[in-house]
Amino acid sequence: MIESTDGDALPDALRFIAARRFGTLITSSATGRPSAVPCVYDVVTRADGDPAIVVALDDKAKGVPVRELTRVRNILADPTATLLVSDDDEDWGRLAWATVRGGATLVEPGEPGHRAATDALRDKYPQYAAHDLERSPQIWLQPGQGSRWSASDGNDSAPAGDVAARRPTDLTGIVRGRRSVRSFRPDPVPRDIIVRAVEAAGWAPSPHGTQPWRFVVLESRERRAELAEAMSATWRAQLALDSQDPVEIERRVRNSRDRLVTPPLLVLLCRYLPDTHVYPDPDRQLAEGTMATQSLGAAAQNFLLSLYADGLDAGWMCAPLFCPELIVATLGLDPALEPHAFFPVGYAARDPSRRPRRPAEELIARWE
Numbered sequence: 001m002i003e004s005t006d007g008d009a010l011p012d013a014l015r016f017i018a019a020r021r022f023g024t025l026i027t028s029s030a031t032g033r034p035s036a037v038p039c040v041y042d043v044v045t046r047a048d049g050d051p052a053i054v055v056a057l058d059d060k061a062k063g064v065p066v067r068e069l070t071r072v073r074n075i076l077a078d079p080t081a082t083l084l085v086s087d088d089d090e091d092w093g094r095l096a097w098a099t100v101r102g103g104a105t106l107v108e109p110g111e112p113g114h115r116a117a118t119d120a121l122r123d124k125y126p127q128y129a130a131h132d133l134e135r136s137p138q139i140w141l142q143p144g145q146g147s148r149w150s151a152s153d154g155n156d157s158a159p160a161g162d163v164a165a166r167r168p169t170d171l172t173g174i175v176r177g178r179r180s181v182r183s184f185r186p187d188p189v190p191r192d193i194i195v196r197a198v199e200a201a202g203w204a205p206s207p208h209g210t211q212p213w214r215f216v217v218l219e220s221r222e223r224r225a226e227l228a229e230a231m232s233a234t235w236r237a238q239l240a241l242d243s244q245d246p247v248e249i250e251r252r253v254r255n256s257r258d259r260l261v262t263p264p265l266l267v268l269l270c271r272y273l274p275d276t277h278v279y280p281d282p283d284r285q286l287a288e289g290t291m292a293t294q295s296l297g298a299a300a301q302n303f304l305l306s307l308y309a310d311g312l313d314a315g316w317m318c319a320p321l322f323c324p325e326l327i328v329a330t331l332g333l334d335p336a337l338e339p340h341a342f343f344p345v346g347y348a349a350r351d352p353s354r355r356p357r358r359p360a361e362e363l364i365a366r367w368e
């Protein structure tokens with residue numbers, strides 16, 4: 001059991017909070033009357049490099065105008081607030097919580113950081129896609145003090161290397177635990193875990209056992225920035241085809257760029273056909289290519305599951321499918337490599353939302 005409230009607890013408390021999705025914001029009135037409301041939030045980096053916790057004043061039914069909300073009035077009267085985040089569990093051995101207390105301000109639309117924080121909140125909570133966050137002020141909590149408690153050994157917000165210890169080891173647990181992660185902590189990724197995942201991919205079924213795939217591992221952020229720059233024109237052109245407005249196009253291009261550049265590592269999965277069979281007739285030749293593509297999915301899944309079992313996480317981006325030649329040219333790759341998918345890899349910044357799955361009965365089209 002650990003409980004810590006000194007200055008050193010703040011980074012730990014922030015890590016704990018950043019890795020979770022729901023909290024309680026506590027403010028107090030000028031006369032000291034406390035108010036607690038459940039909230040969602042994100043931990044962002046301010047222009048000066050310090051962290052801030054951002055809570056949006058969103059469109060969820062409020063009953064009163066945003067500026068009349070108790071928490072907003074409280075912050076204007078007493079600019080301090082506390083965020084409490086807890087792991088609640090019937091197994092008391094898994095209980096844990098953290099608080100961060102600090103100065104709270106309202107950041108208005110158009111003020112520095114508002115837009116980036118809006119993007120970060122939308123990235124963390126897909127539900128916010130339907131909310132007009134741009135119009136409302138945000139509550140920014142500047143962390144001053146932190147406290148954290150855990151019934152276990154304190155590993156809940158442990159450094160990256162300890163994450164693997166808490167991953168399931170059984171097949172069902174690994175298959176169900178893996179999820180697409182879209183934002184990562186900055187911690188570096190151990191090389192041996194990537195090599196192990198590439199080996200795991202090699203055990204996937206493939207047509208004639210040819211393993212028609214190759215991995216390109218991109219650690220260099222400079223190379224990735226060049227790549228993102230080269231791909232931006234394709235992204236803009238495609239979004240314009242969808243009649244998106246220019247501000248939204250730029251937001252999405254920025255997001256895609258960040259998804260390539262900010263993770264500790266980016267892996268490009270390529271189809272590689274030189275070892276596959278050659279047929280005299282077009283039908284079998286076409287099927288050979290399709291089989292190779294199918295086996296890419298199997299290789300990708302082995303790769304992702306292996307990363308997950310080793311404590312890492314990854315996302316999947318289909319962007320390479322839309323500009324394969326550009327990627328080959330920008331990275332100077334062997335032209336036989338056909339880019340199919342990017343996997344941003346790292347340690348999840350937070351537990352991402354999980355999509356529900358269809359029940360097996362719905363997926364079995366017929367059984368007779």
Ligand SMILES: Cc1cc2nc3c(=O)[nH]c(=O)nc-3n(C[C@H](O)[C@H](O)[C@H](O)COP(=O)(O)O)c2cc1C
Binds near residue numbers: 180182315317318355
């Ligand atoms: C072929 C393929 C392409 C995908 N492309 C993208 C993508 O471009 N961007 C993205 O955010 N997720 C992409 N995904 C991830 C899916 O959105 C994700 O797997 C799905 O929502 C299920 O969520 P889960 O992976 O967390 O279980 C892709 C997945 C596959 C299999």
